[in-house]
Amino acid sequence: MLAREAEVAEAPPPALAVRALEKTYVSRTRDGTTVETAALRGIDLTVEPGEFVCIIGASGCGKSTLLRIIAGFETATSGAVDVAGVSVAGPGRDRGMVFQDYALFPWLSVAQNVAYGPTQARRPKAEIAERVAHYLAMVGLRDFADRYPHELSGGMKQRVAIARVLANDPAVILMDEPFGALDALTRSALQKRLLDIWTTDRKTILFVTHSVEEAVYLADRVVVLSPHPGRIALQMRVDVSRPRDVASIPFNRAKRLLLDAIAPDAHAEDM
Amino acid sequence: MPRLPRWLLALPLPIVLVGLWQFAVARSTFSLIPPPSTVALTAWDFAFGGIYDYAYSHTLLGHALASISRVFSGFLLAAIVAVPLGIVLGRSAVLARFVDPTLQFLRPVPVTAWLPLAMILFGVGPKAAVALIFIGTFFPILINTVDGVKYVEPRLIEAAEMLGTARTAILTKIVMPAALPSIFTGLRISLGFAWVLVVVGEMTGVPQGLGAAIMDARNLSRTDLVIAGMFFIGILGFTSDRIVVAIGRRALWWNPNARA
Numbered sequence: 187m188l189a190r191e192a193e194v195a196e197a198p199p200p201a202l203a204v205r206a207l208e209k210t211y212v213s214r215t216r217d218g219t220t221v222e223t224a225a226l227r228g229i230d231l232t233v234e235p236g237e238f239v240c241i242i243g244a245s246g247c248g249k250s251t252l253l254r255i256i257a258g259f260e261t262a263t264s265g266a267v268d269v270a271g272v273s274v275a276g277p278g279r280d281r282g283m284v285f286q287d288y289a290l291f292p293w294l295s296v297a298q299n300v301a302y303g304p305t306q307a308r309r310p311k312a313e314i315a316e317r318v319a320h321y322l323a324m325v326g327l328r329d330f331a332d333r334y335p336h337e338l339s340g341g342m343k344q345r346v347a348i349a350r351v352l353a354n355d356p357a358v359i360l361m362d363e364p365f366g367a368l369d370a371l372t373r374s375a376l377q378k379r380l381l382d383i384w385t386t387d388r389k390t391i392l393f394v395t396h397s398v399e400e401a402v403y404l405a406d407r408v409v410v411l412s413p414h415p416g417r418i419a420l421q422m423r424v425d426v427s428r429p430r431d432v433a434s435i436p437f438n439r440a441k442r443l444l445l446d447a448i449a450p451d452a453h454a455e456d457m
Numbered sequence: 458m459p460r461l462p463r464w465l466l467a468l469p470l471p472i473v474l475v476g477l478w479q480f481a482v483a484r485s486t487f488s489l490i491p492p493p494s495t496v497a498l499t500a501w502d503f504a505f506g507g508i509y510d511y512a513y514s515h516t517l518l519g520h521a522l523a524s525i526s527r528v529f530s531g532f533l534l535a536a537i538v539a540v541p542l543g544i545v546l547g548r549s550a551v552l553a554r555f556v557d558p559t560l561q562f563l564r565p566v567p568v569t570a571w572l573p574l575a576m577i578l579f580g581v582g583p584k585a586a587v588a589l590i591f592i593g594t595f596f597p598i599l600i601n602t603v604d605g606v607k608y609v610e611p612r613l614i615e616a617a618e619m620l621g622t623a624r625t626a627i628l629t630k631i632v633m634p635a636a637l638p639s640i641f642t643g644l645r646i647s648l649g650f651a652w653v654l655v656v657v658g659e660m661t662g663v664p665q666g667l668g669a670a671i672m673d674a675r676n677l678s679r680t681d682l683v684i685a686g687m688f689f690i691g692i693l694g695f696t697s698d699r700i701v702v703a704i705g706r707r708a709l710w711w712n713p714n715a716r717a
Contacts, residue, residue, distance in 0.1 A: 259615050279621030289616040293634045293711045303620040306630075336713040354620050 199271030201390035202233040202256065202358050207265030209251055209416075224415030225251050229265065231409060231418065233358070236388040240405035242395055242448075248416025249394045253362050256392070257283050270357050279303060282351030284361040288343040290335040296346050297322065297331040303354030321349040324383055341372035348380070352387065361393040365400070377403055381428070398448075402441045403430055410448055420447050491681040500685035503670075513670065513682060517689060523665035525693065527583055527658065528651045531590025535647065539595050540640060543602025547636070548628065553603075560599070568593035569657055576661055586658025586666070593654045594647035601646070605639025606632055638712050641705040648701055652694035667693075 207229040210222050225248045233239050243249045254260045256267050258277035266273055269280050282303075290299050297318050304314045322328050325345035335343055344364055351359055365373040381404065384391060395401050401408045405424050412419035422444055426436045475493050482492040491499075502508035506515025546553045571592050575585040609632050617631045659668025667686050674682035 257615075257619055259618075277615065277618035279619070281619060283615070283619045285612055285616065287612060289610070289612040291613060291616070291631070291634075293637075302617075306621045306623070306626070334711045336711065350620070356619075 198235065199268070200232045201235040201237070201270060202231070202392065203266075203268040203271075204229055204231040204252075204256065205266045205268070206230060207252070207255065207267070208263045209248070209255060209260070210263045226255075226262075227415040227417045229416070229418060233390055233392055235390055238384055238391045238393065238404060238406045239409060240393045240395055240401035240407075241409045241411060242398065242401045242444075243411030243416070244413055245396065247411040247413035249396075249411050250362055252411070252416065253283075253360050253392065253394050256358075257281050257360050279307065279354055280357045282354055282356035282359050284344070284347050284351055284359065284364045286363045286366050288335070288340075288347045290343055290346055290350070292335050294334075295331065296327060296333050296335070296338070299335070299346055300349045300353045302350060307354075317353045321353045324352070324386075325349045325379065339372075340368050341376060344368065344376060345379070348383070352383070352389070356389075358390045358392060361391065363394055363396065366395075373400075380404070385428075398441060398444055399432065402426070402437065402444060403432060408444060410444075422447060489680060491684070496681050496684045496688070499679075499681040500688055503682065503685050503689075513674070516670075520665055520667050520670045520686075521689060521693060523583070523663075523669075524655050524659065524667045524690070527586045527666065528590060528648075528655050528693075528697070531587045531654070532594050532648055532651045534587070535591045535594040536598055536644060539598035539643075540602050543599045543640075543643075544606050544628070544633070544636070546599075547603040547606025548632065560596075564596050564600075568654055572657065572661065575658075581662045583663055583666075585661055586655060586663065586668075589658040590651045590654045594651050597646045597650065598640075598643040601639050601643025602636065605636030605643075608639075609635040638709055638714065641701070641709060645698065645701050645705065648697055649694060652690060652697070656690065 207226055208224075209226040210224050213221050213223065215221055229252060231239075241249045241252065251260065255262050258274060258281065261275075268274065269278075274280070291302065294302065300318045300321055301314050304317055309317075318331070319328070322331055325348055327342060327345055327349065330338065330342065330346075335346070338346065347364075365376050368376065377400065383389075393401075393404060395404075402424055408422045408424060410419045410421070411417065424440055426434075426440050430437050432438075478490075479493050482488045482490055498508055502514050504515070504517040508514070546556060568589055571589060572585075575588045575592075579585040579588050613631055613635055614627060617627055622630055655666065656668035656671065659666035660672045663669050667690050671683050671686040674680070674686065
């Protein structure tokens with residue numbers, strides 16, 4: 187740890203650094219007293235450029251809250267979030283978010299959704315068109331450019347949402363249980379596709395999930411959050427070579443390792 | 458098998474209703490309500506003349522134009538004020554706190570109760586009718602606009618923010634298109650209501666207008682002309698609704714719920 191801190195001065199800053207982050211919700215009860223609920227406590231997390239990190243934890247462990255604070259949609263009670271060495275406050279184009287419920291703009295076509303970010307940034311028209319074509323091809327939706335969100339399946343919508351974020355070229359991509367609402371087949375197809383995209387683009391990805399298998403399949407490193415209050419229980423590097431085969435022995439050994447590391451009562455919470 | 462056009466399905470009900478009307482009137486020896494055939498002749502004469510040759514022959518166009526201009530003046534005026542106001546109130550909780558109680562206090566007052574005041578303020582004439590339509594159509598447009606703006610999916614705003622939308626552009630880029638279906642609902646309800654109100658407004662003694670014609674016909678005991686006037690108001694109300702729906706469908710074709 188000390189050795190790493192010494193390096194920091196020369197090495198490029200991490201893609202994402204969360205330092206001493208705390209989140210406390212204050213709610214007022216009926217008799218007028220205030221109750222404080224600790225949602226996140228002492229979160230320190232560093233993600234290197236190009237790294238794929240999964241955050242895993244039971245429902246209510248604060249993993250979505252953490253992601254939403256990093257995105258700037260919620261404010262931390264204390265602590266800081268740096269993206270590429272710059273402190274951030276509020277949402278910004280350097281952190282692209284993929285939501286579980288897609289959040290596509292229904293009045294824009296698929297191509298217009300993907301073009302939205304670069305258009306807001308006033309990029310030249312030709313460049314926007316090129317980016318849209320590139321990323322639509324990357325998610326396999328080139329033939330659907332002129333369709334509208336309501337005409338697409340859930341899996342296709344999420345591919346549009348991923349292309350929309352990629353086209354905006356963020357420093358970090360935040361994904362909040364993006365495949366959670368999809369059926370198992372679509373989900374595994376999208377996991378593969380996401381890895382393909384990540385392999386070619388080498389974007390930094392912070393991915394929240396409650397599925398151990400998904401985390402082990404996708405991540406370079408898995409961060410486990412424990413609930414009440416949410417804190418980082420452990421971090422584990424996934425040393426399984428890619429492409430990973432979910433039926434292989436090394437994959438299942440890694441999965442077993444992670445499951446053993448997570449406290450059994452954390453499982454019970456997930457039910 | 459060739460598919461029948463959908464509008465054919467709309468025809469049996471009115472035909473049955475007219476049939477029942479004819480049947481009921483023909484059964485009674487003396488009826489205050491004329492049979493459909495009489496009304497049809499009167500309606501034809503009202504529109505094109507050549508049958509009765511009296512004060513109302515061939516005068517439909519003038520009456521209809523007078524009513525149409527009042528309906529749309531009141532309606533458009535209300536839309537011009539209520540839509541922007543609704544957008545502002547939907548976005549600003551502070552401003553809503555200032556204005557909302559007053560609006561909610563005024564809203565339950567029936568529009569017809571405004572009639573005496575409208576006549577004092579605007580005199581007996583078309584202005585009072587327009588004012589009445591304005592008051593009546595204002596609230597449905599306002600309330601639907603406020604709701605549409607207030608209940609924009611927060612996710613969409615977050616998505617726009619993380620994609621780099623300037624704070625000031627959120628309103629035009631996200632809030633307004635997202636609220637458009639609700640705004641259109643308000644406009645559609647209001648326009649239908651405007652046709653109700655124009656008749657009330659024209660009963661205050663304006664010389665022209667379908668409402669005025671109905672009122673005069675009543676005083677002359679020309680029930681056939683009353684019904685003919687009702688028929689033409691129905692036609693105009695129906696047509697204007699179709700126009701709003703068509704415009705709405707063009708603007709909202711991305712919305713699967715808007716394909717009514």
